[in-house]
Amino acid sequence: MKREFVTGKLSECPSYNYDVIIIGMGAAGLYAALSIDKSCNVAILNKYSEEESNSINAQGGIATVRLSDDCLENHIRDTLKAGAGLCNEEAVNVLVSESNAEIERLIEIGVPFDTENGRLCLSREGAHSHDRILHCGGDATGYHLTVTLLKEVKKRENIKIFNNLMLCDIITDDKGNAAAISVIDKNNEFLIYAQNIIIATGGIGHLYRNSTNSVCCTGDGIAAAIRAGANIDNMEFVQFHPTALIHPDLSMKFFLISEALRGEGAILLNRKGERFMLKVHPLAELAPRDIVSRAIISEMKQNDLPCVYLDISFKGRDFLKKRFPKIYEECMKRGIDIAFNWIPVIPVQHYFMGGITTDLWGRTNINGLYACGECSCTGVHGANRLASNSLLECLVFGRRCALNINGRQTVKAGKLNLPSKNKTKNIYDWQTYRSTIKDLMTKQGGIVRNKEGLKQAEEEISLYEKNLSACRLNSAAEIETLNMASVSVKILQGALNREQSVGAHFRKD
Ligand SMILES: Cc1cc2nc3c(=O)[nH]c(=O)nc-3n(C[C@H](O)[C@H](O)[C@H](O)COP(=O)(O)OP(=O)(O)OC[C@H]3O[C@@H](n4cnc5c(N)ncnc54)[C@H](O)[C@@H]3O)c2cc1C
Structure with missing residues (x-):
């Protein structure tokens, strides 16, 4: 090992x-x-x-069934559908059936879920058939x-x-x-x-x-x-979120424009003001994230655009300030008044x-x-x-x-497998490795994949992993780079082995 x-x-x-x-x-x-x-x-x-x-940083909220017109079976069905036939149904049952008890525990310790007239507020997000998202501080749940x-x-x-x-x-x-x-x-x-x-x-x-x-x-x-x-x-x-704010000061961590905006009616537009999601999916902007992300990429490519736009200006300032205070403020800081302007957005990596x-x-x-x-x-x-x-x-x-x-009985630990050899070889240029891993993963392991690109990226990053593994790593950043290489290789291998597109994994070939 x-x-x-x-x-x-x-x-x-x-x-x-x-x-x-x-x-x-x-x-x-x-x-x-x-x-x-x-x-x-x-x-x-x-x-x-x-x-x-x-x-x-989580914005939108926590899914749980609270209203009488909804039921656990609906939540389970929506989860299985989003998972495209690859969920573990037993685990989904556990997740959904234990959700309410966890929410009650959170309320007990003081998590301030938003309420109206003494009742918990529930909103809707993409691919949910009912309103079942609890939130705090509007869009500051996390x-x-x-x-x-x-x-x-x-x-x-x-x-x-x-x-x-x-x-x-x-x-x-x-x-x-x-x-x-x-x-x-x-x-x-x-x-x-x-x-x-x-x-x-x-x-x-x-x-x-x-x-x-x-x-x-x-x-x-x-x-x-x-x-x-x-x-x-x-x-x-790997899930890509369709709508992250694009702005020059956001290069390390993109600011998420929550799906809850689309849940409240926000629409996606190209530069000409055309609502392109209508011709892509019956749920339009509320289609599953991978479908919306790919539609945006295709729209950007076809029309040579750096981004597309999200419009929620029709909801009015008072509503937007109350419901999405964080998004309102972050956009305003960058000169985008969401009660008046369209929000420039692109898809970015979001969840694993x-x-x-x-x-x-x-x-x-x-x-x-x-x-x-x-x-x-x-x-x-x-x-x-x-x-x-x-x-x-x-x-x-x-x-x-x-x-x-x-409830676990622990047994006395055996002898530890501590390493005996020092690694003395000096580290390679880890900064270049780190940067190239990000470029290769974005280009070849991203929203749209194909065999040739995946293979090229897998071979190159495997080499970095091998080189880094042979070195003495002196800092947290160097160890992180090795970890990035190891996990990237596994993602690329998984993507190569799964030849058919399913869920968030899309193979163009
Ligand atoms: C912008 C944004 C909005 C989101 N909105 C929602 C939402 O509304 N609803 C929802 O359900 N989900 C949302 N998600 C997803 C959700 O927030 C995450 O899946 C979830 O918070 C992950 O929690 P976690 O505890 O697993 O990891 P994290 O919250 O990411 O915590 C990871 C922890 O691990 C530590 N760590 C990492 N590496 C090391 C190491 N080597 N040594 C020691 N510590 C380490 C970090 O310091 C950190 O403390 C959102 C995600 C993002 C990014």
Whole structure:
């Protein structure tokens, strides 16, 4: 088994001991931490800071069935349909049937869902047949959710938070059980021992040039799990969001223009003001995301346009300021008055359906190793995610990981498989590798794919992975680059192997 370490002498590193380690402080990691028995010592870590996650940026909301004209079967049907026949139906049943209990728990700890006349407000998003999206602060659901969960976590004496500490590797013992992780803090390396390890490291957005994702999303947890021998699944399924704001100051992280705008009636227009989605799909702007994304790309290509436009100006200023305060403000900051102007948008990478394979309790094939949230593949999303099902997945399966750990008998750890050899070879030009990975993934592993392009990208990035693996990696950025290469290769291989288009995976050939 290959592993990358900064010093190569892990046995000499300082170490800590916990009952449970949770890697990631987004919705999945935080909710799992809150559901762990208070008698367990828990370490929870993030790579950069408490403000850097996809969860904190989530806008639209959380899907759940609340109204009497809707029912669990409808939500299940919509989820299966979006997943294009590749969902795990059992996992979808769990997701939907446990949704309301999780929402009640969130209300109990103070998550401020929007209400009107004392009743929860529900909106609709693409491919949902009913109004069932709960939101907070209009379009600031992720912020309110994360801040509330974090406040609760900080009250718990059994949970220790480590900020700015990066997971490098997951270490198993000689019996194959999860036993420890190695982490890097600036340039020092540590070991943290625990027999229960939850990976909740989020998505992979920064494998691509354009993404809505937080900069922390470089697929680290997935890459570390692969190195430790965990199974992965559905790697070819990457979701592109059709509408991200295009503006010169948004090159690192694109600002999302939530699907909820289209749910409220926003329409997509080309430069001539033509509503092109009408001829593409019966649901027009509310068609599944992959269909809208491809239609936009085709419209841009055909007419040589840098973007298309979203128009919601007809809703009026008062409504827009109240319902979409964050989007209103972010656009206004850039000189776009959404009550008056069309919003220039392009499709960008947004969500990852694939990841570390888990069962219904978040368990991987490695004893003691769990995964939840966007880095996991529970099977609920199949080939494409239904909008606002992902925060729900973080809650339902984050809690399920914790419940399983609470009831688990741990056995004494075996001897650790620590590496014995130092790697001395100097690092290649990792900045160039990193930049080329993003270019290749955007061009060949993006919205529209073909065999030749996938193969070329796979061969080139495999070479980077091999070169980086042979080197001593000295910094978090270098380890991230190796992780980006490893996960990219798996996405490209998945896309090559799946020759037919399905869901978010589209092969032009
Ligand atoms: C702009 C935007 C809007 C969205 N809107 C919605 C929505 O309205 N509804 C919905 O359901 N979904 C939405 N999504 C998707 C949803 O937000 C994510 O799928 C979900 O928040 C993922 O949560 P998570 O806990 O798995 O990961 P994240 O919230 O991304 O958290 C990942 C954590 O892992 C840590 N981490 C990563 N690598 C390492 C490492 N090597 N070492 C240590 N820590 C590490 C990070 O620091 C971070 O704390 C949106 C996504 C985006 C980007």
